[in-house]
Amino acid sequence: MSRADRPRVVVVGAGFAGFEAARTLCRSVRDQAEVVLLNPTDYFLYLPLLPQVAAGILEPRRVTVSLTGALPRVRVVLGEADHVDLARRLVRYTGPEGETGELTYDRLVLAVGSVNKLLPIPGVTENAHGFRGLPEALYLRDHVTRQIELAAADDSAVREARTTFVVVGAGYTGTEVAAQGKLYTDALVRRQPGGKRLPAPRWLLVDIAPRILPELDRRLSDTAHRVLRGRGVDVRTGTSVTEATPKGVQLDDGEFVGTRTLVWCVGVRPDPLVSEVGLPVEHGRLKVDPRLNVPGHPEVFACGDAAAVPDLTRPGQCTPMTAQHASRQGRVAGHNVAASLGHGETRAYAHHDLGFLVDLGGVKAAANPLGVPLSGPLAGAVTRGYHLAAMPGNRVRVAADWILDAVLPRQGVQLGLVRSYTVPLDTASPELARVPGGPRKE
Numbered sequence: 213m214s215r216a217d218r219p220r221v222v223v224v225g226a227g228f229a230g231f232e233a234a235r236t237l238c239r240s241v242r243d244q245a246e247v248v249l250l251n252p253t254d255y256f257l258y259l260p261l262l263p264q265v266a267a268g269i270l271e272p273r274r275v276t277v278s279l280t281g282a283l284p285r286v287r288v289v290l291g292e293a294d295h296v297d298l299a300r301r302l303v304r305y306t307g308p309e310g311e312t313g314e315l316t317y318d319r320l321v322l323a324v325g326s327v328n329k330l331l332p333i334p335g336v337t338e339n340a341h342g343f344r345g346l347p348e349a350l351y352l353r354d355h356v357t358r359q360i361e362l363a364a365a366d367d368s369a370v371r372e373a374r375t376t377f378v379v380v381g382a383g384y385t386g387t388e389v390a391a392q393g394k395l396y397t398d399a400l401v402r403r404q405p406g407g408k409r410l411p412a413p414r415w416l417l418v419d420i421a422p423r424i425l426p427e428l429d430r431r432l433s434d435t436a437h438r439v440l441r442g443r444g445v446d447v448r449t450g451t452s453v454t455e456a457t458p459k460g461v462q463l464d465d466g467e468f469v470g471t472r473t474l475v476w477c478v479g480v481r482p483d484p485l486v487s488e489v490g491l492p493v494e495h496g497r498l499k500v501d502p503r504l505n506v507p508g509h510p511e512v513f514a515c516g517d518a519a520a521v522p523d524l525t526r527p528g529q530c531t532p533m534t535a536q537h538a539s540r541q542g543r544v545a546g547h548n549v550a551a552s553l554g555h556g557e558t559r560a561y562a563h564h565d566l567g568f569l570v571d572l573g574g575v576k577a578a579a580n581p582l583g584v585p586l587s588g589p590l591a592g593a594v595t596r597g598y599h600l601a602a603m604p605g606n607r608v609r610v611a612a613d614w615i616l617d618a619v620l621p622r623q624g625v626q627l628g629l630v631r632s633y634t635v636p637l638d639t640a641s642p643e644l645a646r647v648p649g650g651p652r653k654e
């Protein structure tokens with residue numbers, strides 16, 4: 213077969229699922245198919261370490277892995293898919309400088325992940341920021357640093373609001389952001405010349421659920437709760453936000469909390485491209501069979517957060533939106549696409565959860581690898597070791613940052629490159645900072 217006659221597989225999205233799908237495909241088909249990876253950024257983002265970027269432990273490039281470096285046999289196309297024409301087997305996309313393009317395919321893998329979930333609460337869209345992409349993590353690091361610096365130079369009542377930080381949603385993202393954030397702001401306050409006069413930073417972690425980490429094992433919740441309480445984080449379970457304003461948030465227990473920082477971690481919803489494609493969905497995710505194939509379209513596969521993958525280990529349910537499932541589904545999707553092109557046999561996706569790891573900063577974590585509950589420094593070591601092993605690259609740089617963080621004070625510097633208006637909560641592209649006048653996906 214000449215290179216021009218080779219079938220083309222287009223993978224849309226280079227997160228956990230898409231990256232693994234492209235990698236597995238290349239290994240299986242060798243040069244017998246062209247693999248094209250369409251993604252808005254030229255890197256894979258290791259999302260679980262994002263809270264450490266916001267807390268100033270890791271520099272942002274550490275949690276990225278170059279796509280061309282890691283996948284040398286894949287053709288990487290920079291852009292965001294905005295339309296899929298199933299009849300003509302064509303994906304239309306917008307590139308980073310606003311240019312448009314088209315990619316025809318013989319096989320399509322949709323792995324576009326998820327975006328911030330919104331709730332119809334007055335003022336939240338305007339006054340809160342999400343935590344789903346690198347720009348938001350950079351924004352939060354700068355913003356938090358700036359609030360402490362401004363508070364140190366301010367004697368008015370606003371000072372208390374500047375040193376109060378509210379995180380809504382006590383899943384693993386919100387819990388890690390609050391746990392790491394408290395340590396970071398405490399360190400910043402200690403180093404301010406007027407630090408002794410500044411109130412201790414106040415962090416609130418708010419969730420409507422009766423316990424933090426509500427979707428995880430009770431023992432992880434208890435460990436995380438204990439660590440947060442010990443650090444002075446005000447954990448408000450069974451509580452919700454009824455309104456957000458530029459000056460603070462109204463809680464449903466009647467308290468108005470003055471703050472300049474509202475971090476929205478209430479969960480995620482599938483990327484808006486999923487509804488655009490016009491295929492059947494379940495809970496907003498693309499319906500697929502256990503082989504990750506879209507019913508009625510043998511040439512289309514979907515995996516990761518964007519797909520409602522039947523969980524064969526828990527009949528009647530879909531697999532949760534986690535990296536653990538997304539990367540394994542990516543491998544199965546890559547394998548099955550290769551099989552559909554005549555390389556190997558298809559297989560169904562089945563994976564038993566291997567436990568969860570929640571990094572609480574310092575040396576602490578709450579973890580239950582293989583169901584064994586761990587806490588304290590042992591959990592911290594297991595968590596960091598796991599992340600290093602799971603990252604598809606850049607491990608030495610991440611480990612180097614951890615060592616530096618253990619021996620040096622955090623850099624309390626805000627570069628101010630990511631401004632509030634460039635990272636709105638309501639965005640279809642949390643991986644990109646919105647630039648005025650720049651291309652954007654509506």
Ligand SMILES: Cc1cc2nc3c(=O)[nH]c(=O)nc-3n(C[C@H](O)[C@H](O)[C@H](O)COP(=O)(O)OP(=O)(O)OC[C@H]3O[C@@H](n4cnc5c(N)ncnc54)[C@H](O)[C@@H]3O)c2cc1C
Nearest residue numbers: 225227228229259260292293325516517533534535536538
């Ligand atoms: C802060 C944070 C911490 C987390 N921690 C953990 C953890 O500790 N353990 C765990 O198991 N899970 C964790 N998760 C969840 C986990 O990261 C997700 O479940 C996982 O990333 C899903 O993988 P995915 O490939 O479906 O999506 P993603 O990894 O989000 O990848 C989607 C990709 O598609 C691209 N894309 C989106 N739209 C388009 C488009 N229109 N065209 C082209 N490309 C597009 C995106 O840019 C991205 O590269 C965390 C999530 C967050 C936000």
